[in-house]
Amino acid sequence: FQHKLDELRNVPAKTQDGIQVRLLANTGLLADITPGIRNGAEGVGLYRTEIPFIVRDSFPTEDEQVQVYGKVFDAYEGKPVYVRVLDVGGDKQLPYFPIHGEENPALGWRGIRFTLDNVQLLMTQVRAIIRAARGQENLHILLPMVSSTAEVETFRRLLDDACAELQEEGLELIYPKLGVMVEVPAAISQLRFWRDKIDFVSVGSNDLSQYLLALDRNNARVANRYDHVHPAVICEIERAVQSAREAGIPLSICGEMAADPVAVLLLLGMGVRSLSMSSAKLPKVKWLIRSISLPVAEQFLSEARQLDSTQQIRDAGKALLEAIG
Numbered sequence: 001f002q003h004k005l006d007e008l009r010n011v012p013a014k015t016q017d018g019i020q021v022r023l024l025a026n027t028g029l030l031a032d033i034t035p036g037i038r039n040g041a042e043g044v045g046l047y048r049t050e051i052p053f054i055v056r057d058s059f060p061t062e063d064e065q066v067q068v069y070g071k072v073f074d075a076y077e078g079k080p081v082y083v084r085v086l087d088v089g090g091d092k093q094l095p096y097f098p099i100h101g102e103e104n105p106a107l108g109w110r111g112i113r114f115t116l117d118n119v120q121l122l123m124t125q126v127r128a129i130i131r132a133a134r135g136q137e138n139l140h141i142l143l144p145m146v147s148s149t150a151e152v153e154t155f156r157r158l159l160d161d162a163c164a165e166l167q168e169e170g171l172e173l174i175y176p177k178l179g180v181m182v183e184v185p186a187a188i189s190q191l192r193f194w195r196d197k198i199d200f201v202s203v204g205s206n207d208l209s210q211y212l213l214a215l216d217r218n219n220a221r222v223a224n225r226y227d228h229v230h231p232a233v234i235c236e237i238e239r240a241v242q243s244a245r246e247a248g249i250p251l252s253i254c255g256e257m258a259a260d261p262v263a264v265l266l267l268l269g270m271g272v273r274s275l276s277m278s279s280a281k282l283p284k285v286k287w288l289i290r291s292i293s294l295p296v297a298e299q300f301l302s303e304a305r306q307l308d309s310t311q312q313i314r315d316a317g318k319a320l321l322e323a324i325g
């Protein structure tokens with residue numbers, strides 16, 4: 001089996017008819033780096049920086065952050081790295097900065113809403129990220145939980161300030177690429193306004209599904225109803241893909257969907273060509289991509305569009321996957 005994995009690492013993620021798909025790793029702990037490289041990740045599609053914050057007992061300093069992020073940049077030198085700024089709140093609590101008293105934490109003070117209200121914290125992190133990238137062109141900064149243009153614009157000003165400050169301090173840098181997570185449903189309709197405001201988007205299918213279905217998959221009472229291949233989720237993701245394409249904004253998927261074989265077929269059919277997932281899932285997804293051709297995925301997507309239940313889409317997908325092997 002290890003032998004098979006080694007073989008897969010060095011072959012491209014290309015469909016039988018030659019469509020190239022970019023496969024990236026999600027990471028958070030430094031321990032994820034080695035498995036990512038070993039499984040052939042072409043870069044880091046989602047670096048969840050809240051993880052190094054959560055495993056400490058106080059806010060890391062700028063220098064401490066530079067150290068940690070720097071290891072990821074070193075390991076993936078010359079490859080794209082998408083660093084998401086701190087995404088806490090909701091289900092991700094910092095032990096030393098708990099957010100209490102919210103009736104509805106998933107709809108509360110989290111992601112970019114939290115960091116834009118804590119500018120000093122955000123500025124420290126952004127400076128650390130840029131310093132850690134050491135002038136590499138591969139730095140992409142990703143904003144979580146964005147739902148408005150104003151959030152993007154406010155962050156852009158902070159990023160400009162951070163770059164200006166660091167340059168004054170003598171750092172040579174390349175201005176980073178900036179993008180947003182599409183995980184609050186409102187972001188889908190906003191995409192068409194962001195042509196000149198951002199360089200890329202990454203669909204966070206976990207939160208996007210949670211908010212579209214109004215379902216918390218961490219709540220045992222309803223978790224069994226949660227499934228990202230719900231027809232409404234598929235429809236909205238397709239709308240995001242089309243809108244991003246029309247606006248000329250490159251799109252990637254970084255939630256659990258990116259590693260779910262049935263969803264991968266649908267996403268390929270929609271024209272998605274970049275997927276980011278936990279490194280353990282990379283070989284299987286690469287194997288699947290190499291086993292199919294694009295018309296198969298497109299045909300499956302057009303069938304799925306006519307199905308009005310998750311179960312029907314799952315059944316059709318399962319039958320197709322079994323036929324593929």
Ligand code: PEP
Nearest residue numbers: 183204205206207254255
């Ligand atoms: C997501 O919401 O799909 C996502 C990738 O972000 P996280 O799982 O870290 O919230």
Ligand code: MG
Nearest residue numbers: 183204206207
């Ligand atoms: Mg999320």
